[in-house]
Amino acid sequence: MAYSDKVIDHYTNPRNVGTLDKASHKVGTGLVGAPECGDVMRLQIEVGDDNIITDAKFKTFGCGSAIASSSLATEWLKGKTIDDAMKIDNMDIVEELALPPVKIHCSVLAEDAIKAAINDFRVKNGMEAIESEKSHH
Amino acid sequence: MNIPIYLDNNATTPMDPRVLEAMLPYFTTKFGNAASRNHPFGWVAEEGVDYAREQVAKLIGASEKEIIFTSGATESDNLAIKGVFEMYKEKGNHIITTVTEHKAVLDACKHVEKLGGKVTYLPVKEDGLVDLAVLEAAMTNETILVSVMYGNNEIGVIQPIKEISAIAHKYGALFMTDAVQAVGKIPVDVNADGIDLLALSAHKIYGPKGVGALYVRRKGPRVKVTAQMDGGGHERGMRSGTLNVPGIVGLGKACELCGQEMESEAKRLSALRDKLQAALTVLEESYVNGNVEHRLPHVANISFKYVEGEGLMMAMKDLAVSSGSACTSASLEPSYVLKSLGLSDDLAHSSIRFGLGRFTTEEEVDYAVEVTKTAVNHLRDLSPLWEMFKEGIDLDSIEWAEH
Numbered sequence: 001m002a003y004s005d006k007v008i009d010h011y012t013n014p015r016n017v018g019t020l021d022k023a024s025h026k027v028g029t030g031l032v033g034a035p036e037c038g039d040v041m042r043l044q045i046e047v048g049d050d051n052i053i054t055d056a057k058f059k060t061f062g063c064g065s066a067i068a069s070s071s072l073a074t075e076w077l078k079g080k081t082i083d084d085a086m087k088i089d090n091m092d093i094v095e096e097l098a099l100p101p102v103k104i105h106c107s108v109l110a111e112d113a114i115k116a117a118i119n120d121f122r123v124k125n126g127m128e129a130i131e132s133e134k135s136h137h
Numbered sequence: 138m139n140i141p142i143y144l145d146n147n148a149t150t151p152m153d154p155r156v157l158e159a160m161l162p163y164f165t166t167k168f169g170n171a172a173s174r175n176h177p178f179g180w181v182a183e184e185g186v187d188y189a190r191e192q193v194a195k196l197i198g199a200s201e202k203e204i205i206f207t208s209g210a211t212e213s214d215n216l217a218i219k220g221v222f223e224m225y226k227e228k229g230n231h232i233i234t235t236v237t238e239h240k241a242v243l244d245a246c247k248h249v250e251k252l253g254g255k256v257t258y259l260p261v262k263e264d265g266l267v268d269l270a271v272l273e274a275a276m277t278n279e280t281i282l283v284s285v286m287y288g289n290n291e292i293g294v295i296q297p298i299k300e301i302s303a304i305a306h307k308y309g310a311l312f313m314t315d316a317v318q319a320v321g322k323i324p325v326d327v328n329a330d331g332i333d334l335l336a337l338s339a340h341k342i343y344g345p346k347g348v349g350a351l352y353v354r355r356k357g358p359r360v361k362v363t364a365q366m367d368g369g370g371h372e373r374g375m376r377s378g379t380l381n382v383p384g385i386v387g388l389g390k391a392c393e394l395c396g397q398e399m400e401s402e403a404k405r406l407s408a409l410r411d412k413l414q415a416a417l418t419v420l421e422e423s424y425v426n427g428n429v430e431h432r433l434p435h436v437a438n439i440s441f442k443y444v445e446g447e448g449l450m451m452a453m454k455d456l457a458v459s460s461g462s463a464c465t466s467a468s469l470e471p472s473y474v475l476k477s478l479g480l481s482d483d484l485a486h487s488s489i490r491f492g493l494g495r496f497t498t499e500e501e502v503d504y505a506v507e508v509t510k511t512a513v514n515h516l517r518d519l520s521p522l523w524e525m526f527k528e529g530i531d532l533d534s535i536e537w538a539e540h
Contacts (some may be wrong), residue, residue, distance in 0.1 A: 014519060019524065035481075035482070036482030036486075038447075042521035061522045061523075062448055063447035063462070064447065066445075066448070067448060
């Protein structure tokens with residue numbers, strides 16, 4: 001399968017690889033996927049004042065498209081409020097990375113990881129978790 | 138050294154220039170139909186086919202009359218399994234095969250089940266080999282055919298063919314083998330091995346694509362298969378269709394070359410393969426899949442835990458290899474062969490198959506080792522599972538969300 005230039009770029013030079021202190025109340029962590037399915041994404045956000053995301057990091061076990069989707073997600077998250085970040089849709093990722101149909105699940109996983117990280121932060125800070133209106137499972 | 142490096146010789150092999158040279162006249166000046174009996178054009182083509190039949194037969198210790206040319210091993214497998222079932226179904230309706238067979242065998246068996254046949258799919262042991270006691274226990278007096286592949290395409294394990302055929306014969310069943318990966322790579326002898334039907338393919342042994350053969354025993358016992366293709370009654374009535382003369386000539390030449398060079402090639406390739414395997418299993422948490430003693434000389438299937446195969450291949454873009462990861466397939470299921478060894482899904486997803494060949498050099502193997510090591514380390518730096526493993530977290534203790 002041929003990958004798009006953007007997937008190759010994110011795969012070769014992944015942005016924001018790393019780990020934030022998950023014990024910190026400013027950090028939200030989303031861990032989604034399963035090893036037996038061939039993809040696991042861990043996406044973390046650090047949230048500052050006004051609920052603005054100041055930092056984002058990821059680590060992903062998966063194919064090139066999964067790595068690229070999570071790398072892109074971290075780029076998009078920085079500078080957004082957690083409410084705006086909640087609006088990131090997997091199809092935006094599909095479009096940006098020109099993912100083929102067989103790789104759409106990678107973008108779904110990235111969206112799930114974003115929402116899981118935000119909800120982790122919200123719950124830690126006394127807010128309610130936001131149920132996603134669409135279920136991919 | 139030319140980049141990218143081809144290490145996927147179990148999928149297909151490049152054609153040997155000597156094979157191409159043998160084929161070329163049969164496209165142009167020697168273009169006749171081998172079935173044209175009344176002019177020199179036909180005779181010349183037929184001569185080419187007859188010679189190829191001898192070359193193929195010689196490589197597997199058969200008689201030339203026992204070779205049926207086909208379009209490839211998939212057709213040979215289909216003809217053998219469906220053809221035996223149709224021919225012998227009055228005698229019994231039971232076929233035994235294994236779960237690690239090629240899809241051509243498995244799907245032909247599924248077809249037989251639709252026709253009312255019963256098929257037993259034997260499990261394999263953790264090393265990929267058939268358990269002879271389990272095979273014997275599955276035999277019934279209804280069993281007409283046992284079909285077990287000679288060497289496995291994914292992990293390279295070589296089944297105990299003599300012992301398996303002896304069990305089949307003890308119960309009056311025929312023994313068939315898909316020997317696509319073994320023929321031309323290791324010695325195969327239909328008489329010493331007790332083989333009644335054998336499928337082989339040209340493009341796995343440095344010949345052209347689109348041609349293969351089925352060996353059908355003529356003596357002790359005389360085996361018959363019902364034709365699956367109706368037409369002019371070519372190939373002793375078992376496979377109609379104008380013969381692919383250039384392809385057949387190429388298959389013959391490919392067999393001849395393998396016969397001459399197999400012994401030294403097997404030594405050279407197993408030394409290179411062992412070098413590659415030793416260098417890569419130095420990496421932490423890397424595992425060789427399948428039995429390493431009974432294995433084809435050119436294959437190594439290695440799982441690099443905590444990295445995903447397709448992602449890994451992408452980082453190894455200068456190498457052409459394949460993976461048991463199914464990320465590219467619509468089903469998202471990892472290799473059924475690796476799973477049948479009892480490998481967990483994540484290890485199956487993490488596997489890379491290295492398939493060396495006649496044109497693989499030591500320089501290429503050394504380069505492949507470096508590329509693979511760099512890629513594995515790069516992806517482990519990106520892998521949350523690797524980080525957890527390093528922190529001593531038991532991954533099985535985590536409740537993963539299936540998706």
